[in-house]
Amino acid sequence: MKILTGNDLKSGAVVWWSGEGWSIYVDDAVDVGEQADEIMAREEAARRVNVPYSLDATHEEDGKVRPAHIKDRVRALGPTVRPDLTLKPQNPEALDWVI
Amino acid sequence: MGNDFGTSPDDVQFRFRDDEVADHGTVTVDACCDQTNATAVRIEPGDDARALLPFLDRLALVEVNFPTFGDGRGYSAARILREAGYQGELRAVGDVLIDQLSHMRRCGFDAFAPDKRLDEDDAAKAFATWDNVYQSAADGRKTIQELRHE
Amino acid sequence: MYKYDNYDQQMVDARVEEFRDQAKRRLEGKLTEDQFKPLRLMNGLYLQLHAYMLRVAIPYGTLNSRQMSALGDIADKYDRGYGHFTTRQNIQYNWIKLEDAADILEDLSKVEMHAIQTSGNCIRNISSDHFAGATHDELVDPRPYAELLRQWSSFHPEFTYLPRKFKIAVIAAEKDRAAMRLHDIGIQIVKNDAGEIGARFYVGGGMGRTPMIAPMIRDFVPLDQLVTYAEACLRVYNRYGRRDNKYKARIKILVHELGKEEYTRQVEEEFAHLLKQGVEPPREELERIKPFFADPPFEDGPKTVDRSDPDFALWVDRNTVRHKHDSYVSAVISLKPVGGIPGDATGEQIRIMARLARQYSFDELRVMHTQNIVLPHVKIADLHALWTQLDAADLGAPNLDTIEDIIACPGLDYCALANARSIPLAQRISESFDQSGKTSELGELKLKISGCINACGHHHAGHIGILGVDKKGKENYQLSLGGSEAEDVSLAKITGPGFDEDGVIEAVETVTDVYLARREEGERFLDTYRRIGMTPFKEALYGK
Numbered sequence: 001m002k003i004l005t006g007n008d009l010k011s012g013a014v015v016w017w018s019g020e021g022w023s024i025y026v027d028d029a030v031d032v033g034e035q036a037d038e039i040m041a042r043e044e045a046a047r048r049v050n051v052p053y054s055l056d057a058t059h060e061e062d063g064k065v066r067p068a069h070i071k072d073r074v075r076a077l078g079p080t081v082r083p084d085l086t087l088k089p090q091n092p093e094a095l096d097w098v099i
Numbered sequence: 100m101g102n103d104f105g106t107s108p109d110d111v112q113f114r115f116r117d118d119e120v121a122d123h124g125t126v127t128v129d130a131c132c133d134q135t136n137a138t139a140v141r142i143e144p145g146d147d148a149r150a151l152l153p154f155l156d157r158l159a160l161v162e163v164n165f166p167t168f169g170d171g172r173g174y175s176a177a178r179i180l181r182e183a184g185y186q187g188e189l190r191a192v193g194d195v196l197i198d199q200l201s202h203m204r205r206c207g208f209d210a211f212a213p214d215k216r217l218d219e220d221d222a223a224k225a226f227a228t229w230d231n232v233y234q235s236a237a238d239g240r241k242t243i244q245e246l247r248h249e
Numbered sequence: 250m251y252k253y254d255n256y257d258q259q260m261v262d263a264r265v266e267e268f269r270d271q272a273k274r275r276l277e278g279k280l281t282e283d284q285f286k287p288l289r290l291m292n293g294l295y296l297q298l299h300a301y302m303l304r305v306a307i308p309y310g311t312l313n314s315r316q317m318s319a320l321g322d323i324a325d326k327y328d329r330g331y332g333h334f335t336t337r338q339n340i341q342y343n344w345i346k347l348e349d350a351a352d353i354l355e356d357l358s359k360v361e362m363h364a365i366q367t368s369g370n371c372i373r374n375i376s377s378d379h380f381a382g383a384t385h386d387e388l389v390d391p392r393p394y395a396e397l398l399r400q401w402s403s404f405h406p407e408f409t410y411l412p413r414k415f416k417i418a419v420i421a422a423e424k425d426r427a428a429m430r431l432h433d434i435g436i437q438i439v440k441n442d443a444g445e446i447g448a449r450f451y452v453g454g455g456m457g458r459t460p461m462i463a464p465m466i467r468d469f470v471p472l473d474q475l476v477t478y479a480e481a482c483l484r485v486y487n488r489y490g491r492r493d494n495k496y497k498a499r500i501k502i503l504v505h506e507l508g509k510e511e512y513t514r515q516v517e518e519e520f521a522h523l524l525k526q527g528v529e530p531p532r533e534e535l536e537r538i539k540p541f542f543a544d545p546p547f548e549d550g551p552k553t554v555d556r557s558d559p560d561f562a563l564w565v566d567r568n569t570v571r572h573k574h575d576s577y578v579s580a581v582i583s584l585k586p587v588g589g590i591p592g593d594a595t596g597e598q599i600r601i602m603a604r605l606a607r608q609y610s611f612d613e614l615r616v617m618h619t620q621n622i623v624l625p626h627v628k629i630a631d632l633h634a635l636w637t638q639l640d641a642a643d644l645g646a647p648n649l650d651t652i653e654d655i656i657a658c659p660g661l662d663y664c665a666l667a668n669a670r671s672i673p674l675a676q677r678i679s680e681s682f683d684q685s686g687k688t689s690e691l692g693e694l695k696l697k698i699s700g701c702i703n704a705c706g707h708h709h710a711g712h713i714g715i716l717g718v719d720k721k722g723k724e725n726y727q728l729s730l731g732g733s734e735a736e737d738v739s740l741a742k743i744t745g746p747g748f749d750e751d752g753v754i755e756a757v758e759t760v761t762d763v764y765l766a767r768r769e770e771g772e773r774f775l776d777t778y779r780r781i782g783m784t785p786f787k788e789a790l791y792g793k
Contacts, residue, residue: 007296011300011348012301012345012346050296051296070724079663080673085329144492168284169287171408174407178407182522182526198288199410201406202407229263231256231259232404233401234528235526236406242530243256246256
């Protein structure tokens, strides 16, 4: 599936398009199909997101969303060398998901 | 060469000169070098501003085009002309934005014809960004280093 | 240390206000991201993988304890409690909010600091020898010249939209500790036959995707023409540097394509013209700057240490460097603890280093391009007390210039440009050599890791270099050997096909084993490589 990501203009936080707004959790990301360009243009113009782009991802069995490229998985979780600063500081297995 | 090639006096949003804005037919640098009567010329980023030096006496207007604001060749072109003693109007045209105005002014531009008109207040603030300056450029301002040793 | 006068302070204050207004216009939508990007970059603000990143300038790598302390406070107040010292003697923060950026710049301005021109296609922060003013082997202190150039390059109206970024390094010793010839302009302060001091110019060096060693274009520029000559070099570049292809836009490509002779001819012509324009600051300015860098009041004292504590003795041997005064040394604080992240320090550690500088080093610190910190003037008599406190703060790793003293860029863990992670490799390699105990035996061995071709981790200049690449969505690492950023400058050569993460760590082991087996008396890894060539290493790595 195609999902959208970008950074919050004010805070710079990594965000994912959830269908209604921008979430910091990749698992909230929805398939945007053919609408990617339209949503990005609208959201960027409204300054609700900065430098958005679309990427390939897959739905995993447990309903989780997995970006196809390692760079986007690092963005989704946080720096692998600082698990304490990732979105899942209590879950060391999250690092295996990135790699 | 056509009169629609350069900017018109109406396009000039900011001007720091007292003489009248002349409405000239603007020509390219190549055409200027071939033509003995042109009084207005437009420099594109790849042009050599020094090609104009033999003709400075007859030029009343030099436009320097910035097709994109990130292409900084026009700053050198402007200084080179001023260093050679050019006294006529030096007009920055094209993708001229607020945050480049103060540097352009320092390099010798004294007229500005942006593609899109700029917010007057923001521009006024931008022209006044630097009370003092670190480098000698084309605006004749004393540098901080000179002021320190007066 | 240089101190701002009212003019310097005014310039920095004006810049803070300018940026505050720019950020506001961006948030209001008056500036598009395309328009704002070069403006924020010229104030050190990037948009990285996880957030905005702010790079703060540390001019020629020198700072005082108050400044260092402020850097620690910023880490705690605006970031997540740490900062990262970079290979260009700066510090960067990884978790900055655009909303806070102007406030941070204002905090910095209160301690005479800024983030001006730490990114963007302009003249970047000027780097220098981290032992300047302390080392026994320099001609003069290079920093007054760097300061003169700092002022000239700050907000330069003609050179703010260059074809590409532009980095200048200034040194004044035969020993090159600043990778001078791998800069766009490398300046060496030298003495001519008549005994006058002047500047030797090397132009067109750099790393990145097309690494080049800068050729010398002028062996002596008189000091009262230094700025004018730099201006000539820049003007030729601004006018003729390539703008059609970002990857060919650095000055090294221009110098290479024109040829050194033609580039030099153009510079000399422009120089002759500019000499008539009077762009050089008055000579008195250099004389005004010099006293700021005068020696602190050194005192005679003991010249040896009590070596009864082996841990302390090892640290002294490894991490202290000869000083021009024989009762002092320069002490290197390693930011490379075994298994740690190269160049990272917590807010608390930064403040501790600041306090120790105040206590033991005449209030002065330096940032090294190898991502370590120097206390430049430490009394030999104070070394034990200093070491004890460093060790307690996890800042006492005894590994300067060893294989554990790894340069690594932030890599894919933080950087939007990276193709592979660099930090985990550095962590694993330092752990493995620490465990095997081979570090000591290997002696000086400079290992440098970049997570992409832009080479922020200086892999081209590593005795051993590692470059991370993306191989069909997987991290892959190329190994290279034989680089040096020092006075014996050379570019490393790739060994052959790349490796995965485990494979490259093993490969580093393998090449160090070749060295240990083949070295002759007194040879460093680099010397052995230069003597025996690539083949024995290749054979060990890939078989015959």
